[in-house]
Amino acid sequence: MTLYDDIANKLIAHIDNGIYPQGTRLPGVRRLSQQFGVSISTIVQAQRQLENLGLIEARPRSGYYIRLRPWHKPELPAPSQPSLKPSPVTGQELVLQLAQATNRAGFVQLGAAVPDESFMPMRAFQRSLAKTVRHYGKRAANYAFPPGLPELQQQLARRMHLCGSPVAANRILITNGCQEALSLALQTVAGAGDIIAIESPTFYGLLQVIESLGMKALEIPTDPQEGISLPALERALEQWSVKACVLIPNFSNPLGSLMPVERKQQLVALAHRHDLLLIEDDIYGDLGFNGARPPNLLSVEPDPANGNVIYCSSFSKTVAQGLRIGWMVLPERFFRRAEYLKYVANLAAPTLPQLALADFLAHGGYERYLRQVQTRYARQVDLFSHTISQHFPSGTRVTQPKGGFVLWVELAEGADTLRMTQDLLKQGISIAPGQIFSATQKYRNCIRISCTQPWTEQVEQAVAKVGALCAIPLAF
Secondary structure: OOHHHHHHHHHHHHHHOOOOOOOOEOOOHHHHHHHHOOOHHHHHHHHHHHHHOOOEEEEOOOEEEEOOOOOOOOOOOOOOOOOOOOEOOOOOOHHHHHHHHOOOOOOEEOOOOOOOHHHOOHHHHHHHHHHHHHHHOHHHHOOEOOOOOHHHHHHHHHHHHHOOOOOOHHHEEEEOHHHHHHHHHHHHHOOOOOEEEEEEOOOHHHHHHHHHOOOEEEEEEEEOOOEEOHHHHHHHHHHOOEEEEEEOOEOOOOOOOEOOHHHHHHHHHHHHHHOOEEEEEOOOOOOEOOOOOOOOHHHHOOOOOOOOEEEEEEOOOOOOHHHOOEEEEOOHHHHHHHHHHHHHHHOOEOHHHHHHHHHHHHHOOHHHHHHHHHHHHHHHHHHHHHHHHHHOOOOOEEOOOOEOOEEEEEOOOOOOHHHHHHHHHHOOEEOEEHHHHOOOOOOOOEEEEEOOOOOOHHHHHHHHHHHHHHOOHHHO
């Protein structure tokens, strides 16, 4: 046996024993050289041996990482079956407590879908921000009244074109994040007391918007892989006077579902038959794991300028959540109303972030960053899902998203995930209980896990603690 074979065997033993966990970075060649008392060239040969065995993989300018091994994935959660009855939104008070936990030092953040800064292109964006401060001076301090800065509108129009949705730059309204875009869309097309169809479960931020506007939510059965049920939606439209349907067709939150293209086409056709407004939240659309950006609803709308789709998105999940810069594309008949509502709400979106974001999109390598982060999130989701399968009770069901960074975990009937959430907060761990994703506090036996924290031993132990708590009878 050669010396590098011996080193390779020792490294394999370390991997098998969990000293080097799957998905983590293998120590650098200099450190391994010192650890085993051999030359760097010997370590390099041993690494090649492990790479040939499929145990490690090289990442550009980052070194070698332990590859994830094939494993049996848990079963998918069953499609939801909410009653097709409109109701006011209740039970959202807990959300602020969970949001505040994201700022606590030492907390393991598994609850809020807020990416760690290591997943964001911070250095590249900081260069654009510094350039903006140097070059724009007084302009950066002035208001950029609606619809927003032309430079950013043009960059967004270019990106929309790349996504298969050619739109004129002057049809883009800049907002304070996607949350405000959703709120403006609903205020534009509906009023207090009106019924809004939603996926079930759905993003709790949308539920808060519906609640704040005095509207009613109508939860529609939703499949964890393909999204909202079109037959159920059509039945609801025949029974109720629904003003709009708000949904996330691409990598939804919390299910991670991806609506197939043909179903998107069917949904748009259904909306035209029933004169239904579709409000699309596409905030996760850039985060598909296979590198191909799925089409949005706007791209399958036959007449986007006069159709039934309002498009909303932001860069909160891909550039920086603190930017609070989003945008929306509306049919012409709604644009002026939404523009006015934006002005009344807060005058304008902040100017400096708009200028910096326009520069970043033009020169910051956004597409290159996306390719890198898509791969990272795919690994993160796989790591978290694998760890859940190891530490959660038998029979636990977990979604299998093809993009985004959240997992929906379904426990046995009777599990009290709200109580679990409160117990875990005392231990410095946050999760999101399922009931906050429902207008009527359904899904009490479900949790959402965010996979946006860099994988460390502390994170792995936190996931294991959550799983252990799920198995305790007090959780039921």
